[in-house]
Amino acid sequence: MWNLARAAASNLRQARRFSAAIPGPCIVHKRGADILHDPWFNKDTGFPLTERDRLGLRGLLPPRVMSFEQQYDRFMESFRSLEKNTHDQPDNVVSLAKWRILNRLHDRNETLYYRVLIDNIKDFAPIIYTPTVGLVCQNYGGLFRRPRGMYFSAKDKGEMMSMIYNWPAEEVDMIVLTDGSRILGLGDLGVQGIGIPIGKLDMYVAAAGINPQKILPVMLDVGTNNKRLLEDPLYLGLRQPRLEGEEYLSIIDEFMEAVFRRWPKAIVQFEDFQMKWAFETLQRYRKRFCMFNDDIQGTAGVALAGLLGAVRAQGRSLQDFVKQKIVVVGAGSAGIGVLNMAKQAVSRMTGDNGMENHNFWLLDKDGLITKERKDIDAAAAPFARGFGPGEIEGLREGASLTEVVKKVKPHVLLGLSGVGGIFNEEVLKAMQESESTRPAIFAMSNPTMNAECTAADAFKHVGENVVFASGSPFANVHFGNGKIGHVNQANNMYLFPGIGLGTLLSGAHFISDGMLQAAAECLASYMTDEEIQNGILFPSISSIRHITTQVGAAVVQAAVAEDLAEGHGEIGPRELMHMSKEETVEYVARNMWYPIYSPLVHEK
């Protein structure tokens, strides 16, 4: 009975989805075959006869007009039969085959592509985003068919201001930029890293409803230090070592100037830059341009939300966060970003700005970072442990992860090292001595192979009461006693779309700490106590549009509160200021693009 009711409700939802709002017209400056070859406008067999006449399409398509729903079902059927036909093939082969079928649709018909992506985000995010996107980047030379986004190379110096006008769209809202130097945990992939901006922007469309005609993935190719790629005859990037120092910065400077000259209201997300440039560029541009670094700032907010969730999971009050012992493995852009934000949260809770980091331990490839570390990185220095009173005895410079976990007995073990399996059996078993009633393991490195441990190992070696989150998706773990261990995906995808959307709709010219904090707090408070008690710290990816709407609204409100909001489109700063929380959420939701075929109107 219950199932019948659920099926009926689902059918109704299905019917509504396809007959939703009546779309406004869309101006197109081309006709005939040019439209069929443009994925922004193409509807394939979905062009109604009247439109075929108006746009010079009659005879260029088979006569039968298919509805959007029929096209959708047809695609899903091919996808499901691909799944069936490849079930005995190796995982990588299947993943790439799935990516190819989605990519072909992306290249042909964006409206249909984004609709299937939005409706099936749980199944498709692992293909267009982590982990498969990593595999795609690694195999980019062989997979490349058509370009997507823009490529600026070191050879384009002096030309970027004119090159930027080669992009066909008049308006661009969101740009994701990489130099390919640290792609997920896969290292320097040079020009092949373009897959990351493409995947991130797909998430912008799917989660934040950014119009796909207003997104721009960008690769800044300044060379690569990856020897294998430099020797690969199929490598598509510059065959030279990476530019360094001022030469490198002058290329990024020129790109940023060009972008903001053409699109002064755009937002640029820096993605997967190696640590030194991630921090340097963030500092260099964040007050000058509307930009943020997702690996530093987006990740930090998501991790903080997870850390606060881990406190609630123990049945403790949020204020107890200040007492949580946290071991962070990986002192790169992500690990340091997380600690900086966690430290700010502790300062806010205690009102003590100059506090020492009594409860954070940071390790990198050389082990525990202490004040004895030679040539310590400036960003890591504030988190180096001392040896005075209050310190745990016997923890020397460079202590191993197992030693640190055994001595500290942390509440949380958080990995952003890029090293797969580093939370091995010994380390995880040491976590059984954690002072927490619900020890938390966050294996946040991507893609799956680089996760610090698997979900199954975390539950097996630490215990069934563990709270687990990973950067790439894992399936829930069945304990065999009817109980399951919930797996969370602690990925910056829960924040960057809302940070970008909220910033855009606020019209802020830069992204303040307050806006980022509001985003993190919104995510942290999204889950109910019951969910948290069950070890569910993050929403299901199926509700990513909903959470992104809330995060976007929180960012708009923070921009308004700080007097940074200058408005967007017809909505001015005064109107934003007078919006209630609910009205702001409604404003954000109203501005999210949703894929439906619009009537095309030709204009010369």
Ligand SMILES: NC(=O)c1ccc[n+]([C@@H]2O[C@H](COP(=O)([O-])OP(=O)(O)OC[C@H]3O[C@@H](n4cnc5c(N)ncnc54)[C@H](O)[C@@H]3O)[C@@H](O)[C@H]2O)c1
């Ligand atoms: N889940 C997410 O949302 C998310 C967000 C950002 C980054 N990440 C992942 O985090 C990882 C690191 O990203 P990053 O930008 O900080 O990279 P990074 O290169 O800046 O830093 C990596 C750090 O790991 C340390 N490290 C290397 N080997 C180690 C070892 N054996 N033991 C301990 N530490 C070791 C390095 O010394 C360095 O400090 C990547 O795999 C990336 O995919 C995940």
Ligand SMILES: O=C(O)C[C@H](O)C(=O)O
């Ligand atoms: O890309 C992701 O999945 C998250 C993050 O930005 C990363 O670099 O790993």
Ligand SMILES: [Mg+2]
């Ligand atoms: Mg990243």
